[in-house]
Amino acid sequence: MTLPTRKLGDLEVSAQGLGCMGMSQSYGPADRDESIATINAALDAGVTLLDTADVYGLGHNEELVGSAIKSRRSEVVLATKFGFKRILDPSDAGVRGDAEYVKQACDASLKRLGVDHIDLYYAHRVDPAVPVEETVGAMAELVQAGKVRYIGLSEAGAESLRRAAAVHPISALQSEWSLWTRDIEGEILDTCRQLGIGIVPFSPLGRGFLTGRLTQDLPEDDFRRTMPRFSGENYDRNxxxxxxxxxxxxxxxxxxxQLALAWVQSQGTDVVPIPGTKRRTYLAENIAAATIELSAEDLAQISSVAGDVAGERYSAEALKLVNG
Structure with a gap:
């Protein structure tokens, strides 16, 4: 199967990417061999966009992805992110976007990934203590230095996007978007389209909830246990x-x-979801959703069943860093 391609700004990628975070954290124990096999299966199926971040597994995920693509670098549009200070101190949940840190973080990611450039480099969150112009200006210098090809922002608000784009073209906004998380619809989505910024929805399957395979009996180390939507009465309502x-x-x-993923995929030709999986079985199911054609009636029916979602998507503290 060959996936069609889409564009994030001027960057051409497969119409669906692969989110690699769960291979290193949050969703139970890591399985290196299966994760590497899943990445290779994704590339074999025509997926080109691989998404990671320095903070995933505190560096483990970048090293894993780097190992997996070592002999296939030319086939990959490699995306990673910087900003969460947990990479330096696991007890620090804050973010950094100052110019000095941007450059240090990029060099550290290049080393862990084992590559000489990053195709798409995101600020993982907008630092509320640093003008976004400073952060993006430093990222632009990385482009000029050849260390980065394109830049993006994650979970940024409309004003931040406009200010950032005034400094350097922004290729992509990576934000949560699914049938049960539709926060970006409206001003943020409109701003992206006015500025020619592609949209990369993460957790398009509602962190696995929309697959129907999850139960409330999650492993002790599964971070969804901390999320309001997965607890108690909220779970039952959702x-x-x-x-x-x-x-x-x-x-x-x-x-x-597949239906939930196809709905996201159908929201525009500038939308490239990155469902995450660490198993080849689920990878094949997700990729198949990229070619499902939904009628206007289908889309309307799907939207209508989503209804009101019970509970916030993050804790109150984590929400402070969203749409900055």
Whole structure:
């Protein structure tokens, strides 16, 4: 199967990417061999965009991805991110976007990844203590130095996007977007399209919830246990969304996860979701969703079943760094 391509600004990528975070953290124990096999299977299937970050597994994920692509670097559009200070001190949940740190973080990522350039470099969050112009200015210098090809922002608000784009072209905004997280719709999405910024939705499957495979009995080290939507009554209320998706998916002959992913994929030719998985089985299912064609009626029905979601997507503290 050959995936079609889309553009994030001027950067051409596969219409669906692969989020690699879960290979190193958050969703249970890591399995290096299966993770590397999954990355290679993704490349074999035509996925070109691989997404990681320095903070994922505190460097482990960049090293893993770097190892996996060592002999296939030319096939990969490699995206990584900087900004969370946990990479320096696991107890520090803050962010840094000052020029000195941007350059230090990039050099550290290049070393862990084992590459001489990063194709798409994101500021993981906008630092509230640093003008976004300073952060993006430093990223622009990395482009000039040949260490980075294109730059992006993650979870940035409309004003930050406009200010950033005035300094250097922004190729992509990576933010959470799915049937149960639609915060970017409206001003943020409109701003991206006015500025020619592509959209890279992470967690397009609602952190796995929309697949219908999750239960409340999550492993002790699964970070979804800390998220309001996955707890108690919220879980029960939100599962009604999954039940409705299952009914629609059955009519169309697909899985509920594929239906949810196809909905995101259908939101525009400038949208490149990066569903995360660390297993080849789920990878094949996700990739198949990239070519599902949904009618206007299908899309309307899918949107209508999403309904009101119970609970915030992050803790109150984590939400402070969203849409900065």
């Amino acid at each position: 599962y009604a969304i999954v039940e409705a998706l299952k009914a629609l998916a059955e009519k169309l002959g697909v899985t509920p996860g």
